[in-house]
Amino acid sequence: MFKRLSVALVCAAAFALSGCAQPWQGFTRGQDQSALVARLGPPREIYDLPDGGKRLMWPTQPMGEETTAADVDSAGKIVTARQVLQPSEFYKAQIGTWTKQDVLVNFGRPVETAYFPLMKREVWTYRYLEDNVWYQLYHFYFDQQGILRLTQKTPDPLHEPERDRLF
Template structure:
């Protein structure tokens, strides 16, 4: 895992510039095996290279029928998380789009209890942040999301 994260860190600028049409085998030779793969409801295969849970970056692309990148995207950004505003999101769909969360937890008591997934990212290339994705009391669909500071980088005084 450390080797994968180190390799991704060294190649973060390069992975973001992966051109559409790049074969999966070429991406794997440059960036290693994807940390997560899934199949979307429409049958498209998605691959994600993630530094989470210890890092703050992830990239992903769908693959066309020939196993080539459609469009490599940075996944850990407020702009990308805005996709959660559209439609209904199951845990499987969230994991497929963004990769596995950095942390899974829960907040609230009784009827206010909700499962929360935490995704770590860097805002504006300087602010270590967390996107909290709330999945309701049963953990079965996204109810809302918001960002906050990443406490792992807060100084105690």
């Protein structure tokens, strides 16, 4: 009896988890962009792409760790849909080549910006979840001409238990 109950619970849990599709999943290449809007609502950010298409974005920042991005062609058909706030996407950034505009188009508006006068660098920060476990911040450092010079990831202090301790 216990074994049957265990098997039933495992099957129920697997079935429940299989229905937890992420917002960027379930779209097919060639589908009309209206499918995106129907499921995700109007995009909060829209950027022009070099090939005449558009990048549509649904960020969860400032407190969330995900940004769904969908590229659509000039006819309004889906090319890709994905979560862009993740290491595999961040690592595409090219030091010395990318500009602020490149970072903006690829990741959307940052959760925070700052300027470090001694370094003469402007920093854009994005909140993300690495490996579905680690809450991180990813930082892009730009020189005075707006060229990407450095990237860095750090733990997100918002989720660090030490921040609640009194010294």
